[in-house]
Amino acid sequence: MLARTIRPMLLAVASAPEPCADCDIRQKSVCSAVSDRDLHRLASITLVKDYPKGKIFIEEGEPATDFFNVTSGTVKLFKMLPDGRQQITGFATVGHFLGLGVADTYTFSAEAIEPVTVCRFSRSKLTKLLDDFPALEKRLLETACNELVMANNQILMLGRKTARERVASFLVSWSESTSPCDPPAARLHLPMTRGEIADHLGLTIETVSRTFSRFRAEGRIRTPTTTDVVLIDRPWLEHVAAGEG
């Protein structure tokens, strides 16, 4: 009896592998709000997609047909002004859900800044699913609230912090978002360019570069490579980031 019910499922998996069942980042994402028992319903509306570096897979203004969940790689989320000025509202890494803060059309664009894998959900299907999974809806609300907190922190940063404070804030917060352990690892990898950091902090490439150099000269950080940073004096960086520098 047990075997009889399980075997067909295994066969089904073998013939059309369910993306969610053996997903190893599920507990990091909103998907963990769906129980194992219901997972096939989530899987049935999920499509796993790979995007190469540079691929823009969400374009501001286009009809918002899909939600996404990042399962590997780093994505930049950004808005642009007509003359090309760009503002990166955030970087999304593994576990991040994309598509909140959207009306009928996307209100931001998303670009893979390194090879990225996402789970793509049909927006209308996921919305319907929410009626049956209140826990998932609760989880999305929670996620939206967290993003609001982050957004307000970025608003404070852009509105009132100096270039030094912004770069310090970025280093500390990127370190926390990529290093789950406590205390966070001292060495960070920066998959984004100086230009992307600048577009995130409301600065120019040159100012970001100069600030890195100055932190280096002051012995607060080391940069073994352009894309790797070691936080030598994290307490000081946190102090500066908090506006007490």
Next chain:
Amino acid sequence: MLARTIRPMLLAVASAPEPCADCDIRQKSVCSAVSDRDLHRLASITLVKDYPKGKIFIEEGEPATDFFNVTSGTVKLFKMLPDGRQQITGFATVGHFLGLGVADTYTFSAEAIEPVTVCRFSRSKLTKLLDDFPALEKRLLETACNELVMANNQILMLGRKTARERVASFLVSWSESTSPCDPPAARLHLPMTRGEIADHLGLTIETVSRTFSRFRAEGRIRTPTTTDVVLIDRPWLEHVAAGEG
């Protein structure tokens, strides 16, 4: 039979007036997601409060015990740095729900910038209520998403727009948020000071004042009083606000 069921309700209302039953801004707020039939449950956890101008009724860092719904007046939402620098993340007017984007403690402060009336809900009680009212939860998620869109627009503004573009953006967006009709009324009332506008736009009082003066000299706006603005050339203001100026 009808009379018999209604009369006790009316008596109840007379003895302890239910704040929600005859609320005339309900359709503007998240409360409209609760049906008339269930309204008493919402009313039972609601407390109507008045705050005078200048009253700070949410303080960043304090335990987040309550949610609020603004029913009249204007509230400034802000964050501060230790040395006193202030960033106003938004202005909340009638119908706005306060308390999303909050963890265990408030992540922002709220001050009445004119006399304000709010409905105060116990956070724990409202959270419990959500289990019974999925429509209300859905509505809160929708609200949170709208706020995220607004927050991202402000991030773009603070990170990449010039002083002129910021002031134009503010005028257009305040006009839209206070004038429900389409096209919005040309004359706006600004309950906030120049300093508060500056703290919202990441500028100084002087820069805001100068920009107002310049718009006035260029014939784009008129300022009958310090607290009232007439948008003479709205299309131009929208153009500048969009970064095409």
Next chain:
DNA sequence: CGGGGGTTTGATACTAATCAATAGATGTGG
């Protein structure tokens, strides 16, 4: 080895901040 994108560093320009003074608005008490 050469090319090209990304980065660093330097010189200069410009926007908005700061400092300062005046003017206008608001409110209070005589």
Next chain:
DNA sequence: CCACATCTATTGATTAGTATCAAACCCCCG
């Protein structure tokens, strides 16, 4: 109702911080 005190707004002069323009450097990759 007016005079005074206080707060807010405007305008001007100067400064500072960051952007812009320009050149050299580095590193990766073909």
